Amino acid sequence: MSKIILTTLNARYLHSAFGLRYLYANLGNLQVQASVQEFTIHETPINIAETLLAEKPSIIGISVYIWNIIEVTELVGLLKQISPEVVIVLGGPEVSHPPDLPAVCELVDYVVTGAGEVSFVTLCQQLLSGQKPLNKIVTGVTMPLDQLKLPYEYYSEEDIANRITYVEASRGCPFKCEFCLSALDKTAKPFELGAFLEEMDLLYKRGARNFKFIDRTFNLKVKTSVAILEFFLERMDEDLYLHFEVIPDNLPDALKVMLERFPPNRLQFEIGVQTFDPVIQTLISRRQDNEKTKENLRWLRENTGAHLHTDLIFGLPGDSLENFALSFDQLAALKPQEIQLGILKRLRGAPLNRHIDEYQLRYNPSPPYNILSTRDIDFQTMQRVNRLARYWDMIANSGRFTTTLPLILGDQPFWRFMKLSDTLFKEAGSTWKIALKRLFGLVYQVMLNELDVLESDAQQVLQLDFQRAGFKGSMVFSQAEKVEKGIKKGTPNKRQNTHQQTAD
Structure with a gap:
């Protein structure tokens, strides 16, 4: 039985709660009286409550984040109904910026804002000794690294083994950069390199091979970056995989050599990248050398085997659809393996919120607080780009249409893909649950009817991608037509057929 349970709901099982492990390590x-229990947002809150309360x-x-606030709110409501005597403490980015707090904070006993390694353990010591702190909001204290x-x-x-x-x-x-909560940091501080590498060595010896660095600026200090890369290069095997978040315009020769x-x-x-527009960059306090960024991305693509996952944000103050298209086309020309089209979200505490009134930033009141419209982008346009982002992920970022994509994009990548996106939505009626084989057929029809691609060219590239996707045989282009929606009247569904077969 654990007197203290540290828990959260991860977005996926593959993820792990790094912050909870820091709290546990510093208790x-x-x-000895504590445990860490992780769940996912796909589990039912009532079952999570049962598991947690079984420990008494x-x-x-x-830990509360933008991606789990809905599920955490339901979980907290259940916990307080079932066992109101249990003290519930919230922490994490979603609850760290009073007075801008979500409604769930009204239901709980305490909220720890910011870093919790010192403040959470102090609160627990007080509570377990019978003291009741007067302030519900506990300000986090930052401990020297x-x-x-x-x-x-x-x-x-x-x-x-699995995460x-x-x-x-x-x-x-x-x-x-005002759209990011890291804008509130004073600077970046390194952990002592020797101690850090010792820990990495222990993880590696235990079998860890999938390392994701959460540093916001891994390549800020080049000497340190090179030392870390050298460490892993010495241990390179066929399973080792490293993920870094890097500054796009800082790639000195020493790092290139490594x-x-x-x-x-x-x-x-x-x-x-977020945007290539210098006016918007200045408005949101983002320092970025655009030409150096392009030069570095081009060099990485041509001289390394690194997978480049690049980001653009749609909906920034002052941006428009036409202006965003310019940034998209410049980035697409550099041919990164992925372009993540992020829709601006309202983060509690982010400095960008100072622009809400002037630029008429209208956000969804429900998580994930995505932008709905701005002074320069209406709601219908925002919806179109939301769909484009989803189709781009299915077609471009997935790597399933690598041969076909250049023919789709042509010399106007954004507008041609927007035309593809609009037509796909008109035909499919959804951006989700489109079978891959049907997607191939729909793309084929759009290429012929909307993008003016020659039939022979479209068939050639799609056939190559069709086979790369693992389908057997050739794509039957004569059957790549619009699929009728709905079901035929009087046709039993799959479950009914199963019952009928059992009865027979």
């Missing part, structure tokens, strides 16, 4: 003498805890600490107990030993064997291993060589960010030494498909770089 001191309370650690005195305190439940829950060299005083933090690192959490890596608390990845279980199951975690190492991403999150690690950090530094904490914070020196940049002030990156060229890595074998293909062992590195993934998450590269936030």
Whole structure:
């Protein structure tokens, strides 16, 4: 039985709660009374409540994020109905910026804002000794990094075998991009390199091979970055995979030399471009050398085997559909493997919120608080780009249409793909649950009827991608027509057929 349970709902089982492990590692003498329990947003809150309360805890600490706030709210409501005596403490980015707090904070006993390694353990000590702190909002206290107990030993064997291993060589960010909560940081601070690499070595020896660095600016200090890459290069095997978030316009020669030494498909770089518009960059306090960014992306694509996951944001203040298309086309010309089309979201505490009135930023009141319209982008246009982002992920980012994509994009990537997106939605009526074989047929029809691609050219490239997708035989282009919607009257569904076969 655990008096203290640290828990959260991850977006997927593959993910692991790095922050909870930090809290657990720094609980001191309370650690023997504590446990970490992770769930996913796909599990039912009532079953999660049953599992948590079976431990008969005195305190439940829950990490709250933009992606789990709905499920956490339902879970907290159940916990307070079933066992109101259990003290519930919330922490995490979604509850760290009072007075801008979600409604669930009204239901709980305490909220820890910001860093929790010191404040949470102090709160637990008070509660377990019979004290009742007067303030419901507990301000997080930042502990010097060299005083933090690192959490890596608390990845279980199951975690190492089945989940991403999150690690950090530094904490914070020196940049002030207003759409990001890291803009609130004063600077980036590194962990002591020797101690960090010792922990990485222990993880590697335990079998960890999927390392995701959560540093906001991995390549900020090049000497440190090179040392970390050298460490992993010495241990390179066919299973090792490293993910880094990097500054796009900072790629000095020392780093290039190191990156060229890595074998293909062992590195993934998450590269936030966001916009190429210098006026918008100035407006949102983003420092970025656009020409250097393009030069670096081009060099990475041509000289390394790294997978480039790049980001653009639609809906920034001052942006328009036509202007966004310019940024998209410039990035598409650099041919990164992925372009993540992010729709602007309202993050609690983000400095970007100062622009809400002037630029008429209208956000969804429900999570994930996505932008619905702005002064320069109406709701219908926002919906079109939302659909485009989904289809882009299905067709371009998936890698299933690699041969076909250049023919789709032509010399006007954004507008041609927008035409594809609009037509796909008209024909399919959805951006979800489109069978891959049907998607091939729909793309074929759009290429012929809307994008003016020659039939022979379309068939040639689609056939290659069709086979690469694992389908046997040839794509039957004569049958690649619009699929009738609905079901025929009087036709039993699959379940009815099964019952009938059993009866027979």
